[in-house]
Amino acid sequence: MDGTIVDSEPYWMRAETELVESFGGVWTHDDGMLLVGAGLWGSASILQGRGVELDAEVIVQTLTDRVQELLQELGAPWRPGALEMLTALKGAGIPMALVTSSVERMARQVADFVGFPAFDAIVAGDMVANSKPHPEAYLSAAGRLRVDAGRCMAVEDSVPGIAAAVASGAVVLGVPHMVTLPESAHYDLWSTLSGRSLDGFTDLFGARRGSAALPLTVTDSE
Incomplete structure (x- = not known):
């Protein structure tokens, strides 16, 4: 988030x-x-x-x-391409969970700012016992979406967040913002979501899993 x-x-x-x-x-x-x-x-x-x-x-x-x-x-200062990607994913019927270290009441405030019910589940920092880099939040999100974490794709911007997502078994996309994310064989990096399409997401997931993308978990850095 x-x-x-x-x-x-x-x-x-x-x-x-x-x-x-x-x-x-x-x-x-x-x-x-x-x-x-x-x-x-x-x-x-x-x-x-x-x-x-x-x-x-x-x-x-x-x-x-x-x-x-x-x-x-x-107001909510949207990251480039974020709203457009949320809209495309929602339109395609792909379930999404918001995974954040912020508390639930703030997560719901930001979710409301989106303008449509983008998220099928919210897992916030006050809803888990272990914060990132522990994978609990991602595993909980996958459970709420009723899928295995390995069939999810997580989008992150921080090192602890990426560590948590990788440990959960999800396909991980890093989009750096405030901090530099090192290159790694364990995840992919995009410089921005701006100009990216839903096809880009499914292609990335397919390259990692050999099948079309299904549920996606979208997360934060805080």
Whole structure:
């Protein structure tokens, strides 16, 4: 979601900066980059180390509140080609799950911004015991779609997210945004979704699995 469907990372960095500064600390862009792709509760631990004197749960909810406020105020900054691809996949009847480290209420807010019921399932960070790079969220999403994870394709923009998706057994497509994704035999890389077609997805899946693409799981970096 964050960084794959919507360019919400700047909103997260703004929320982090405001929170750290409210406790008299300093939070830089480089600091924010350390949290890209990290689970929210792991990020809370890092923020506590920077002087934020709040419980991890309070930090997660405070950051989420602020990012949701910014989304409501400024809108959802869609990543290039994301809405077009969601529309094409939905039109083709391909089931989709939204897999994100953000909490469920924010995931549902972004899903509502899409403008049509794109997702057949949502698996958020507060719905699993293990955050990325653990594959639990992807395996849960496949279960909710009632398919084996190996018959899914996951779209990711972060290193922890890609690690989680690969570990689940899904076909994985990396679309880098805030961080560089290294080339690997375990997944494919596209520089952008802009200008890409549904045929490109099915071709990629077919090259990895030798059959037409079926369910797709779409995910985030936060």
